[in-house]
Structures are given as C-alpha cells and as structure tokens.
Amino acid sequence: MDLLLGLLIGTAFGFILRRSRVASNACIRGALTLTDFHMLKLLLTAVGVTLILAFPLSTLGIVNFSIKTTYVVGIVVGGLFFGIGMAVAGFCPGTILAAVPGGDRRFWWAVVGGFAGSFAYALVYEPLKPLLITPLNFGKLTLYELLGLNPVVTGVGVGVLLLTGVILLDRLTARRQPQIPDLARMGDD
Amino acid sequence: MRNWTWWQGGIALGLLSTLAMVLLKPLGVSTFFPSSLAIVLKPLFPGFVEANAYFQTVPLTIGPEHLLVLGIPLGGYLAYKLSGEKPAEGTGTGLATTSPLLAFTGGFLVLFGARMAGGCTTGHVLAGMSQLSVAGFLFAAAVFAGGIPAALLLKRRWS
Numbered sequence: 001m002d003l004l005l006g007l008l009i010g011t012a013f014g015f016i017l018r019r020s021r022v023a024s025n026a027c028i029r030g031a032l033t034l035t036d037f038h039m040l041k042l043l044l045t046a047v048g049v050t051l052i053l054a055f056p057l058s059t060l061g062i063v064n065f066s067i068k069t070t071y072v073v074g075i076v077v078g079g080l081f082f083g084i085g086m087a088v089a090g091f092c093p094g095t096i097l098a099a100v101p102g103g104d105r106r107f108w109w110a111v112v113g114g115f116a117g118s119f120a121y122a123l124v125y126e127p128l129k130p131l132l133i134t135p136l137n138f139g140k141l142t143l144y145e146l147l148g149l150n151p152v153v154t155g156v157g158v159g160v161l162l163l164t165g166v167i168l169l170d171r172l173t174a175r176r177q178p179q180i181p182d183l184a185r186m187g188d189d
Numbered sequence: 190m191r192n193w194t195w196w197q198g199g200i201a202l203g204l205l206s207t208l209a210m211v212l213l214k215p216l217g218v219s220t221f222f223p224s225s226l227a228i229v230l231k232p233l234f235p236g237f238v239e240a241n242a243y244f245q246t247v248p249l250t251i252g253p254e255h256l257l258v259l260g261i262p263l264g265g266y267l268a269y270k271l272s273g274e275k276p277a278e279g280t281g282t283g284l285a286t287t288s289p290l291l292a293f294t295g296g297f298l299v300l301f302g303a304r305m306a307g308g309c310t311t312g313h314v315l316a317g318m319s320q321l322s323v324a325g326f327l328f329a330a331a332v333f334a335g336g337i338p339a340a341l342l343l344k345r346r347w348s
Binding site for chain 1: 241254
C-alpha cells in the first residue's frame with residue numbers, strides 16, 4: 001500500500017516539476033544567474049504553503065515530520081559542491097529525473113554522473129566523517145527551538161513572511177526578461 | 190499548452206508536499222541514488238556493501254521512497270505528452286546546451302554534494318525548510334553561494 005502511495009506521490013511530483021517548467025536546465029541556470037526568478041518564486045511559494053498547512057495540522061498529530069541533522073561543515077561544503085554541480089548540469093536530482101523523458105538524450109549522462117558521485121561519496125565517507133559530520137553537529141535542530149518560539153506560530157509566521165516575500169520579489173522583477181533561451185517554455189508563464 | 194505559472198506550480202507543490210507528510214513522509218530524492226546502488230551491488234559483490242560504512246546508513250531494501258523517485262520520470266513523461274512539447278535534440282540553445290561531459294560532471298557534483306549534506310533541493314530545501322529545519326536553510330544558502338558564482342562564470346556558454 002505504501003509502495004503504491006510512494007509511486008503516486010512521485011508521479012505527481014514529477015508531473016508538477018515538468019508542467020511548471022522547473023525541470024529545465026535553462027530555468028535552473030536562469031535562477032542561479034539571477035535572471036529568471038520562476039524557480040525561486042515557485043519553490044518559496046511551495047515552502048510557504050506547506051508551512052501554513054503542515055504546522056496547524058501537526059497539532060492534530062497527523063503530520064510525519066522528519067527533521068534532518070544540522071552538521072554545519074558537511075552541509076555547507078556539500079551545498080557548495082551541489083550548487084556548482086547544479087550550474088554545470090543545469091539540474092538537481094529531482095528535476096533531472098523529471099526532464100529525462102522526451103528531453104535531450106545527453107541528460108542521461110547527468111543521471112549516470114549522479115550514481116558515480118554517490119558511489120564516490122560512499123568511498124570517502126569514513127575518512128571524511130570526523131571532518132564533516134562530527135564537528136559543529138547540533139542534532140535535529142529546528143528554527144523554533146533555536147529561537148525558543150512556539151512551533152505552530154513560527155511555522156505559520158515564516159510561511160506568511162515567505163509568501164509576502166515572493167509577491168514582493170515578483171513585483172520587483174516583473175520587468176526582467178529571462179536571458180537564457182528555454183526550449184521547454186510553453187507560452188508565457 | 191502553456192506552462193503553469195510560478196504560483197500555480199508553487200501551490201500544487203505545497204499541497205503535494207503537505208500530503209506526502211500526512212500520508213507517508215517528507216519528500217526526498219537523493220537517498221535513492223546510493224540506496225539503489227547498494228541494493229544492486231549487494232548480490233553482485235558479496236561483502237563490499239556490508240563493509241562500506243556509508244552504505245550502512247542508507248536503506249538496503251526497496252521501500253516507498255524508491256517508488257516515489259521512480260514515479261518522477263513517469264510524471265515528467267505524462268506532463269511532456271500532455272504539453273505537446275517538442276523534443277529538444279539537435280538545437281543549439283536552451284535545453285540542449287549540455288555536453289555529455291558537462292552533464293556527467295554536473296550530475297557527479299550534485300549527488301556527491303547532496304550525499305555529503307544529507308539531502309538535496311527536495312529533502313533539505315522543499316521538505317526541510319517546510320519543517321523549519323535549520324539544516325535546510327543552511328543548505329539552501331550554501332547551494333546559492335556555490336551555484337551563483339559558478340553560473341555567472343558559465344553564463345556566456347548558455348546565452
């Protein structure tokens with residue numbers, strides 16, 4: 001049952017990514033060159049909507065939160081590698097998988113590279129662990145714990161702030177034209 | 190058919206992300222890569238996966254998280270068929286400015302970094318920030334700190 005549910009959620013996820021043009025290397029590169037704000041606005045809207053829905057729902061005890069560990073060195077160094085790779089490939093792990101069907105055949109090389117990269121990390125994990133994961137490890141830290149605030153109020157508050165920020169960003173950047181030509185663009189989104 | 194706007198896509202993604210947390214667990218993609226690799230390597234090279242410390246930290250049996258990731262290209266295909274999008278091969282701009290070497294290198298760095306950080310744009314940013322996880326905010330800042338200078342250096346190739 002959970003397997004089927006996973007498949008359905010994944011299918012909807014891939015559908016949304018492709019349908020809303022974020023599964024496009026031009027869109028992602030546009031975001032990183034600060035010339036196309038489509039992906040950033042979409043992502044922050046999604047986070048804002050989830051925050052506003054999930055935190056009040058969590059008071060009913062029906063939300064399965066799963067907080068990741070905050071280990072500063074590994075997350076920052078990993079994030080830097082990730083950002084550079086995202087500019088080079090034009091994709092992140094979810095968007096590449098949504099872009100492969102009917103996309104450029106060379107996209108498959110990014111998927112192959114992904115498996116190679118995970119394998120390489122598996123080989124260096126043990127020696128690097130004392131440098132990356134052990135120091136500055138704050139456990140499963142959340143923003144409301146850090147600030148000593150109520151989780152639901154913080155969740156909804158940050159959600160409202162993000163959505164307000166997105167609307168402001170949209171107004172401020174409305175006149176900018178994306179500079180990287182995007183073949184996946186259908187109409188004027 | 191035209192693409193969804195940022196707010197249409199954003200609201201749909203927010204609803205899906207909430208639904209995933211209620212019905213299953215927060216969305217995540219990048220664990221699939223080492224986990225499925227370990228599942229395939231385990232019978233092929235007996236002892237190797239068991240001896241590797243990293244592979245012991247990922248799921249070694251198939252679960253809903255694997256099916257979720259396999260669903261992504263399926264959903265991408267449905268959206269592609271529905272949109273009437275043209276195949277993007279053989280053109281010089283936009284979607285096609287990816288050489289096999291750059292695609293491989295980029296994919297390598299993306300998953301190497303994601304595994305080091307313990308998540309990607311889905312698990313850390315979309316799902317992590319939605320749970321107010323400090324790790325998610327930190328990862329998002331690092332991705333832009335690495336990605337923006339790299340993209341600005343490579344920009345001439347794309348436009």
